[in-house]
Amino acid sequence: MKKxxxxxxxxxxxxxxxxxxxxxxxxxxxxxxxxxVYDNLRSSTTNYIKDYxxxxxITFYKKDLLDQTTLRKAMKGHDIIWHLGANTxxxxxxxxxxxxxxxxxxxxxNVLESMVQNxxxxxxxxxxxxxxxxxxxxxxxxxxxxxxxVSLYGAGKIASEAFISAYCNxxxxxxxxFRFGNVIGERTNHGIIYDFIHKLKKNQKVxxxxxTGKGEKNYFLVEECIHGILYTYNKVKKGPFPVLxxxxxxxxxxxxxxxxxxMEEMNLKNVKYVFTGTQKGWPGDQPVVLLDxxxxxxxxxxxxxxxxxxxxxxxxxxxxxxxxxxxxxxxEKR
Amino acid sequence: xxxxxxxxxxxxxxxxxxxxLGQGYKVTVFDNLSWGKEAFIxxxxxxxxxxFCKLDLLNIKELNMNLPTNIHTIFHLAANSDIMRGAxxxxxxxxxxxxxxxxxLNAMRLKKIKRIFYTSxxxxxxxxxxxxxxxxxxxxxxxxxxGATKLAAEGMIAAFVNLYDMQAxxxxxxxxxxxxxxxxxxxxxxxxxxKNPKKLEILGDGNQNKSYLYITDVIDAIDxxxxxxxxxxxxxxxxxxxxxxVNEIAKILIKEMSINEISINHTKGDRGWKGDVxxxxxxxxxLNSLGWKCQYSSKEAVRKTIQVLLSKSx
Numbered sequence: 001m002k003k004x005x006x007x008x009x010x011x012x013x014x015x016x017x018x019x020x021x022x023x024x025x026x027x028x029x030x031x032x033x034x035x036x037v038y039d040n041l042r043s044s045t046t047n048y049i050k051d052y053x054x055x056x057x058i059t060f061y062k063k064d065l066l067d068q069t070t071l072r073k074a075m076k077g078h079d080i081i082w083h084l085g086a087n088t089x090x091x092x093x094x095x096x097x098x099x100x101x102x103x104x105x106x107x108x109x110n111v112l113e114s115m116v117q118n119x120x121x122x123x124x125x126x127x128x129x130x131x132x133x134x135x136x137x138x139x140x141x142x143x144x145x146x147x148x149x150v151s152l153y154g155a156g157k158i159a160s161e162a163f164i165s166a167y168c169n170x171x172x173x174x175x176x177x178f179r180f181g182n183v184i185g186e187r188t189n190h191g192i193i194y195d196f197i198h199k200l201k202k203n204q205k206v207x208x209x210x211x212t213g214k215g216e217k218n219y220f221l222v223e224e225c226i227h228g229i230l231y232t233y234n235k236v237k238k239g240p241f242p243v244l245x246x247x248x249x250x251x252x253x254x255x256x257x258x259x260x261x262x263m264e265e266m267n268l269k270n271v272k273y274v275f276t277g278t279q280k281g282w283p284g285d286q287p288v289v290l291l292d293x294x295x296x297x298x299x300x301x302x303x304x305x306x307x308x309x310x311x312x313x314x315x316x317x318x319x320x321x322x323x324x325x326x327x328x329x330x331x332e333k334r
Numbered sequence: 335x336x337x338x339x340x341x342x343x344x345x346x347x348x349x350x351x352x353x354x355l356g357q358g359y360k361v362t363v364f365d366n367l368s369w370g371k372e373a374f375i376x377x378x379x380x381x382x383x384x385x386f387c388k389l390d391l392l393n394i395k396e397l398n399m400n401l402p403t404n405i406h407t408i409f410h411l412a413a414n415s416d417i418m419r420g421a422x423x424x425x426x427x428x429x430x431x432x433x434x435x436x437x438x439l440n441a442m443r444l445k446k447i448k449r450i451f452y453t454s455x456x457x458x459x460x461x462x463x464x465x466x467x468x469x470x471x472x473x474x475x476x477x478x479x480x481g482a483t484k485l486a487a488e489g490m491i492a493a494f495v496n497l498y499d500m501q502a503x504x505x506x507x508x509x510x511x512x513x514x515x516x517x518x519x520x521x522x523x524x525x526x527x528x529k530n531p532k533k534l535e536i537l538g539d540g541n542q543n544k545s546y547l548y549i550t551d552v553i554d555a556i557d558x559x560x561x562x563x564x565x566x567x568x569x570x571x572x573x574x575x576x577x578x579x580v581n582e583i584a585k586i587l588i589k590e591m592s593i594n595e596i597s598i599n600h601t602k603g604d605r606g607w608k609g610d611v612x613x614x615x616x617x618x619x620x621l622n623s624l625g626w627k628c629q630y631s632s633k634e635a636v637r638k639t640i641q642v643l644l645s646k647s648x
Contacts, residue, residue, distance in 0.1 A: 097440055097443075101432075101433075101436050101490070105486060106428075109428060113424070135567070141472075143471075143472045143473060144470075144472045145469070145470045145472030145473070145474065146469055147474065147489065148492040148569075149489050150492070150496040150497075151493055152490070152493045152494075152497070154493060155486075155489035155490045155493040156489075157489075158489035159482075159483075159485070159489055159490070162458075162474070162476050162482035162483070162485040162486050163424075163428075163479070163483075163486070165474075165475040165482060166424075166476050166477060166478055166479045166481065166482035169460075169461075169477040169478070169608070169609065170424075170477075170478070170479070170608050242475060244473050283496075283497050
């Protein structure tokens with residue numbers, strides 16, 4: 001396949017200051033693309049993109065996706081939308097109900113409306129494995145149903161997917177929807193790896209684990225995630241739209257294994273575990289998520305690292321033992 | 335037992351209210367009367383077990399103020415039900431289907447109301463083609479904002495059920511017809527023919543092939559699911575066992591209206607409008623296994639609806 005990034009395209013990244021978004025910006029800037037970042041900085045900072053802002057390598061809007069007037073104006077003149085802006089904190093949806101509705105469903109809808117008004121056709125959308133919920137038996141495939149999400153985060157993503165689908169039909173939008181496994185790496189500010197490291201930095205003797213410690217999910221690195229998106233975008237150019245793929249590894253990591261990797265990398269021994277004992281880590285948590293990735297495998301894409309390998313690399317990066325910055329040069333070497 | 339029906343002055347809601355009043359339930363109706371009509375409910379005003387509240391679910395303050403606490407189940411039927419309008423103004427569906435559902439769920443949480451019966455729609459499936467679609471079908475790619483916003487509402491209901499220990503029944507019905515219908519292909523044709531009985535314009539090629547359900551079959555199905563399904567969350571397709579094309583509907587109507595000479599012309603393409611899905615076939619197996627059986631075929635449902643609408647009885 002030829003190059004994954006078309007440098008002549010003008011890219012508009014929502015949530016571009018965040019965990020995945022800032023890596024996308026690193027990559028696109030290194031490829032010499034014209035990039036605009038639109039982010040309200042509610043769950044992120046400009047830390048990872050501020051050099052680009054000051055050197056005017058990117059255009060930055062500290063604005064909210066709910067501000068439709070600004071969004072529409074900012075989007076003008078772009079060719080492709082990489083829509084990552086969302087509420088990313090799943091447990092928060094339990095107490096702040098309107099958040100997922102506003103920041104996922106309404107935000108996505110505003111993005112679509114602005115695209116129609118600016119005659120922009122292409123959108124890459126990050127959905128989630130959380131849309132599958134708990135009624136599906138076996139691994140979660142794209143063809144699985146019914147979708148009964150257990151969190152408002154999952155519900156907000158279903159809503160977004162549904163709106164995107166309608167806009168594909170009604171307004172000829174071309175959309176690529178990705179249902180992610182758990183994306184990990186540096187620059188995260190939540191999630192189990194981040195949590196465990198912070199707890200162990202505070203107290204090296206005891207690790208509190210939410211739930212029974214029996215959870216098992218698939219984890220993959222942020223650069224693999226971005227590669228998978230660009231790969232699919234280039235591979236399935238002609239639709240039918242929306243294009244939908246699960247994106248992740250086909251392996252998983254158990255919670256206890258994750259904690260062991262962290263302790264090894266932190267050189268901690270004899271840490272005592274305390275389990276909160278509830279069956280779920282938090283209301284809306286899904287202890288076991290097994291994503292069926294055979295569809296993207298058929299397209300020719302595989303995650304190169306297993307889930308456990310990815311966890312170790314992410315841990316080392318979070319501990320500062322490894323440095324990583326995504327660019328066109330290391331994207332293929334991932 | 336006290337139940338509440340949102341959209342309870344509308345086509346389906348008002349007949350559900352009649353049905354449960356007849357069974358001895360206490361029934362409260364919320365409706366903003368945008369599609370609903372007082373004419374459909376005013377015969378119940380004298381009934382002490384009936385209460386009507388003109389209310390828009392977008393108004394959170396009013397909703398919370400007027401929502402009683404002791405409701406057993408909320409039958410949530412309020413929605414934008416006009417698929418065509420959604421293509422011109424997507425905001426209509428978003429507000430009146432997704433946002434109102436969210437508002438209602440949040441109000442239920444505050445009032446500790448635990449059960450919701452939701453009328454979703456077969457529009458969530460999008461364009462699947464000539465296959466029988468079960469409830470487990472995926473992925474769901476709705477073609478209209480109507481379908482998209484219903485799917486969004488389903489997702490939110492599922493999340494609330496899990497987070498707040500509620501129970502939800504969700505149905506995905508095919509086209510529902512019968513007295514008090516406020517729009518749809520039959521009414522559309524009828525109005526056109528009343529204006530000009532010599533000419534009928536059909537949107538699309540007329541080969542759109544779907545299942546039509548008579549309203550009484552729908553009420554039976556809702557009652558059957560509500561009373562028999564014990565799972566915390568359930569999804570049911572709802573259709574008659576047969577389908578009918580738009581051209582066949584036109585033929586029946588022309589015959590019932592005793593029109594002899596008429597020129598029929600079709601607009602271009604295979605569908606009526608953007609967002610229309612020409613063919614959707616649902617399997618009924620899950621619902622049948624609960625013991626429900628439809629009384630009217632699609633054709634019978636169409637003929638009966640036409641006869642009732644022509645005689646103008648409510």
